[in-house]
Amino acid sequence: MCQFSEIANEKGLDAQNFQCKGCSRSIGLIFGKPRTCKFDGWYYCYECHENDEYYIPALIVHNWDFRKQKVCKKNFEYLQDKEEQPYINVEDINPRLYEHVPEMLEIQNLRVQLMHLKTYLFTCKQSIAEDFRKLIWPRDYLYEGRELYSLADLLQVPTGSLASSLQKVIKFATKHVYSCRLCSQKGFICELCNNPKVIYAFEMDATFRCPQCKTVFHKACKTDNRPCPKCQRRQHRQSLHGSNKPLLTPDYDSHVDQV
Template identity: 55%
Template sequence: MGCSRPIGMIYGKARVCAFDGAYYCYECHENDENVIPARIIHNWDFRKHKVAKYTKLLLDRIQEEPLFDLGRLNPSIYGVVSEMHDILALRRRLNFLKTYLFTCKQSVADELRKQVWPREYLYENVHLYSTSELLQVESGLLQQTLRRLVAYCMKHVSTCPLCTQKGFICEICHNPKVIFPFEVSTTYRCDKCQTVFHSDCMNELKPCPKCERRKKRQQNVDTIDYAYVPDSEA
């Protein structure tokens, strides 16, 4: 938004806003500087660029809002930027862990919500970020926050009699040690049935034994239904 004042030629040199690429007069563009979210997301560029006054106000207003879904805007960033790769792993672990705490005692769930509020999307949508959080990635602050939350949740799960009963025994090797889906570096979770295995025992290229059993049972049911013919129709 500008004042509609003529610019260029005899009216004075125009100033370009790095956010919207539009031209502004010297009163609407006073060379304020700000990071540009799109430059961070697509170029990992945290430099401040000159923006118009209205743009500066807008960017300041939305800085804490979780508006950017990196899973849709630039999913390749996780394979290029090591910090984002690490944060994605932490947020996925937190997503698994919160399921355990939320199905535990109400006081446990409330305490986790209290620690995360008002940024519940950190464990609900692992790809969602605000401009402020992208800046915290660069400074290392977001990594510290997520590691603290993951450590808190893991400590609870490992010592809680209820949560420890919700683990899995690997069906492939039958190792009696319980495994959990939040152990992302050593486990594999089936996308269909959510069963957890050791990553050394199972991957997406191998058939899941639980899914195979379900498939076989369904085939048996379908065979029985097909073979049965009521007396009235015989």
């Protein structure tokens, strides 16, 4: 339904032939004042619309408006049933929300951290991966990507509840990576300073990850005027081979065990 992404506008009673959108009985004029559903913008009779109030997803994503609005009975039940399902794609509907709401930008960054961390834990012991899944179940989509949210997720953003939940999972995962003999070796050595201390992509405050080759550097080292050395090597090898096709041979000289 487009109502999840677009704020509903009233269309006028004539657009529905002066009939209730729910049961088709006559409304308006001599038949009584209709009630408007703020979720779909249509008009309903008093039996189909009992002034139930609920959150409107489109108002939250576009206006960061968490006030409950009056909705018809059908949509009231529908929104309740959908509350915990991840059907709201913020990046498609209103990506600028991250620019204007600091709490949403924090959530986005936490989810990116989880995406990096799950790569480590899912290639470790099965028991570790299961522990990770249990901490966030049934909201697996929170570490599978960063776009989808449920209405329940968005309702937890202003209170800090969602951020707190994600931080607990991140704390568990990072503690494991640093202490695990296998996972701790799946990091990088910054080629730009050659500091022997291993760094990781999930250390987002201190590191930069090349969007092309995924190599990780210190954020302070990777300035705009310093190109990625691994990408440079690949480009050089491609020019030597006279081909624009990416080379399949991995480049192992700058990392411990690349993830």
